[in-house]
Amino acid sequence: MAYEELFKDLQSTATVGPIIALDLQPRYAMVAAIVTLLLGSFALVVLYSNEGNKLSLSKISKYTLLSGLASVFFALATIFTSNSFGVYV
Numbered sequence: 001m002a003y004e005e006l007f008k009d010l011q012s013t014a015t016v017g018p019i020i021a022l023d024l025q026p027r028y029a030m031v032a033a034i035v036t037l038l039l040g041s042f043a044l045v046v047l048y049s050n051e052g053n054k055l056s057l058s059k060i061s062k063y064t065l066l067s068g069l070a071s072v073f074f075a076l077a078t079i080f081t082s083n084s085f086g087v088y089v
Contacts (some may be wrong), residue, residue, distance in 0.1 A: 028080045033073075
């Protein structure tokens with residue numbers, strides 16, 4: 001493929017921009033980290049609560065849901081933090 005064809009293809013493609021502006025990503029990282037800590041704490045409170053003194057299916061499902069959401073927010077916080085330091089993920 002000749003250089004002229006490559007240059008035409010480059011000019012005809014759409015530009016890709018960030019979905020979330022880079023100057024807002026540190027703020028989103030802090031919010032996501034706080035939400036992660038809250039969800040993780042709530043998950044542990046649910047797991048170690050004294051309702052029934054044994055592990056029931058509802059307690060395990062609540063714990064699984066809360067810890068899964070905490071994991072999702074932890075991943076978002078990691079991505080936003082790395083992007084704010086210039087390591088684009």
